[in-house]
Amino acid sequence: MLRGRRLCKISLLIIITIAFSVYGPWDYLGVYTKANAADCMPEGTQVQAVGMIYHKEIKNDSVLYYVRNATVDSEIGRLSNTSFIFKFNSDEIPNYCKLNIKGKVSHFMTARNDGAFDMNNYYQSMGLYFELSNPEVLGYSCGLLSGKDILYKLSKALDAVYHWALPGEEAGFLSSIAIGNKGDLLGDLKELFQTVGVAHVLAVSGLHVSVVCMSFYKLLRRRGKSFICAGILAGIVAVFYGLLTGGSISSVRAICMFLIFLLADILGEAYDSLTALAVVADFLLLGNPLLVRNGSFIFSFGAILGIWYVALPFSGIYGKYCNERKKLMKSDDGFGKAIKKPIHRVIVEYFVSSFIFSIGIYGAMLPIVTQMYHETPVYSSILNLLILPLMPVLLGLGLLGGFLGLIYLPLGKLILMPCHFVIYIFEMIASMFSKLPNANAIVGHRGIIRIIIYYGLIFVAWRLSELFNSHIDAELINPRTRISYIRRKMLVTMGLFIVVICTWFIPSKQSFEVDILDVGQGDGIYISSQDGVRFFIDGGSTSSDAVGKYTLLPFLKYKGASHIDYWFLSHMDMDHVSGVLELLESGYRIDNIVLSAEIPSDDTLSQLLELCKANGTNVLYMNQGDKCGSRHLSFTCIYPFDGMVSDDINALSLALLMEYDEDGDGTVDYSGFFGGDLGAEQEIAIAQSGNVGHVDLLKVSHHGSRFSSDSEFLSLLSPDVAVISCAKVNRYGHPAAEAVERIEAAAGSIYYTMDSGRVRARVGGVDVFIQESQ
Structure with a gap:
């Protein structure tokens, strides 16, 4: 694998050393020093900073500036050599200028539930440690060239050409893939391409370097330019294009590898892509070790490794098979006579080889994709076959039309007209694939042991392919026997690889747990039974926008x-x-919605019932005493009583008693009570009904309102654990001090989602997503 690659081995050792410091329990390299230093500045601290702007981009009608090598002064002290971002309403401040600015420190949000996007982790991995809010620009100074902001203005001018020549959605798409400008890329279009697994076409990557830089280099060489001249000119174009497109991780990786290729070509040395990849990784990580946690870094470098160690070896087997077939054609027609393949066979071999290559990358990247997104697009290998061949055409026309449009707009529009049809084809194909059954397979989070086993099986399959290739080289006397042998071995190896991929989709064994999510001001409770049946209680928020999309769905995928x-x-x-309404609108599968039989009619209920009908979701109604559940886990309707009516919607909340029987012997091993927004009057009625007693877990009613959590009710339940779900800041004053006092008197321990994030209860105890000491 690494035989003879000394530089690659040294670079790999550096990468492993950095990774252990970043991911391990002991930060022996001090990679978190800058992040920890920034955390010492409390939220809202007034500071003055001096640093260099190295990038800016338009986001949500404002301009996001990136600042590095900054010195930050406050009453607390000085923070040196740090980096931060700030938003401004103007893009007049040039890139690469020295900036003097005042503002307040604002820390990035951390994830509060499993599967949620962690903004703090994302920005830290990019070497950015806080945001400066309410910025006041005191001044800035620029050099002769940086003051003109040439590349940024050129990017804006190209973007303007695209918007003049194409409709808004298509212009944003082309601007994203050609010059890396994602500011005008519509969220729906981006989400569509992510859903079907071809979002990589939206990023500037190795494809762009191949189309733009490598094509330019080869053109210069064909025109008779020397290695040095062609290499220097192509290198300048590569760096220029990288800066123009914003210097994303994938583009920096591709351009740096291209520069190493040029250097090897100039020096007459062999180019080794693995060594180049490792050296570039060191270059990036030594500048920012936390980059090893960045999703773009992992995807970009992981994809190259997947191509080298998985996709190429497996597609090479088919290539060997095709070559042997061609030799057999020659032997049948006469020794040494050139045989031209029929065009249909050339096309078939191309698509089969490309499909095997795509499957190889899919299998290699599967754990990485699912650990990031907890789902994987099923048909992405097929879709890539249809889309990727057109990408060089789209990119080439996009760049040519953009630059010609700067000279003469009508000419640019003429060149860009085919782009309209190509993008339309992309959207049409992606939309069609997104509607296929099981277009996305939700896999969930996998443990490190499962990942090691998977890649171990991939390694075994890879070794078999290596042994297979070496064994084929042994001469077999009969050509037909030889090709028959190759075909059988190819099918066995490919079949083994497909089996390995399928093992990743084997679901993990479920166990009993109750997860009370942090949804802000609202409720959302996930309950998993031992026998694979999944339950959820409520799911909404008035303090978090799109709680279904950004909290509930990511958790469910996790x-x-x-x-x-x-x-x-x-x-x-x-x-x-x-959040439930959002999920139903998105098409997420909910088999049964369960409501109280006494639920009053209103507009929200009508909307819910319409969505259930459109989604094929059954609607069930529970009366007092009804049970719903599985063999090991059941929910009994405790309230409301039959025939109850009330003007207060909270007074008719469905109250459930959960009972878990671990061994199926009829003994309750864990119990819980969930009462929605019941008030004290309803709790007293439940206590007097004699239908409840001691419970292990109490989800506190009405977010800890002072009008709920009655003392008599709490005394009867005497919960071991009580959990209050509410937002840190809310207009209701939840949880009320008097309610908390009553709960503390009755419960063994009390948890707040506003402090702990997600709270998980099991038979063995409770764990929280965020440690309270933090």
């Missing part, structure tokens, strides 16, 4: 929950149902 069997809704307040 848990590998492709659907929910029973989703209980206590009542129709939006802080309990807004």
Whole structure:
């Protein structure tokens, strides 16, 4: 694998050393020093900073500036050599200028639930440690060239050409793939391409270097330019294009590898892509070790390794098979006579080889993709066959039309007209594939042991392919026997590789757990039974926008929950149902929605029922005493009582008693009570009904309102664990001090989602997503 690659081995050792410091329990290299120093400045600290702007981009009608090598002064002290971002309403401040600015420190949000996007981790991995809010620019100074902001203005001018020549959605798409400008890329279009697994076409990557830089280099060489002259000119174009497109990780990786290729070509040395990849990784990580946690870094470098160690060896087997068939054709027609393949066979071999190559990358990247997104597009290998061949055409026309449009707009529009049809074809194909059954397979989070086993099996399959290739080289007397042998071995090796991929989709064994999510001001409770049936209680928020998209769905994907069997809704307040409505609108599979038989009709209920009908979701109604569940886990409707009516929607909340039987012997091993937004009056009625007693877990009613959590009710339940779900800042004053006092008197321990994030309860105890000491 690494035989003879000394530089590659040294570079790999550096990468491993950095990775252990970043991911391990002991930061022996001090890679988190800058991040920890920035954390010492409390939220809202007034500071003055001096640093260099190295990038800016338009985001949501404002301009996001990136600042590095900054010195930050405040009353607390000085922070040196740090980096941060700030938003401004103007793009007049040039790149690569020295900036003097005042503002308040704002720390990035951290994830509060499993599967949620961690903004703090993302920006730290990019070497950015805080945001400066309410910025006041005191001044800036620029050099002769940096003051003109040439590359940024050129990027804006090209973007303007695209918008003049194409409709807005298509212009944003072309601007993204050609010059790396994602500011005008519509969210729906980006989400569509992510769903079907071809979002990589939106990023500037190795394809761009191949189309732009390598093509330019080869053109110069064909025109008789020397290695040095052609290499220097092509290198300048590569660096220029990288700066123009914003210097993304994938583009920096591709351009640096291209520069190493040029250097090897000039010096007359052999180019080794693995060594180049390792050297570039060292170059990036030594500048920012935390980059090893960055998703773009992992994807970009992982894809090259996947191509080298998986895709190429497996597609090479088919290539060997095709070559042997060609030799057999020659032997049948006469020794040494050139045989031209029929065009249909050339096309078939191309697509089969490309498909095997695509499957190879898919298998190599599968754990990385699912660990990042907890799902994988099923048909991406086929879709890539249809889209990628057109990408060089789209990119070439896009860049040519853009630059010619700067000279003469009508000419640029003429060149860009074919781009309209290519982009339309892309959208049409992607939309068609997104509607296929099981277009996305939700896999969930996998442990490190599962990942090691998977790649171990990939290694075994790879070794078999190596042994297979070496064995084929042994001369077989009969050509037909030889090709028959090759075909059998190829099918066995490919079949083994497909089996390895399929093992990744084997679901992990479920165990009993109750996860009370941090949804802000609202409720969302996920419950998994031992026998594979999944339940959810409520799911909404009034403090978090799109709680279904950004909190509930990522959590469900993390848990590998492709659907929910029973989703209980206590009542129709939006802080309990807004996320459920989002999920139904998105098409997420919910088999059964369970409501109280006494639920009053309103507009929200009508909307819910319409969505259930459109989604094929059953609607079940529970009366007091009804049970719903599985062999090991059941939910009993405790409240409301039959025939109850009330003007207060909270007073008719569905209250459930959960009972878990681990061994199936009829003994309750864990119990919990969930009462929606019940008030003290309803809790007293439940206590007097005699239908409840001691429980292990109490999800506190009405977010800890002072009008709920009655003392008599709490005394009867005497929960071992009580959990309050509410936002840190809310207009209701939840949780109320008097309610907390009553709960503390009755419960063994109390947890708050506003402090702990997600709270998980199991038979063995409770764990929280965010440690309170933090």
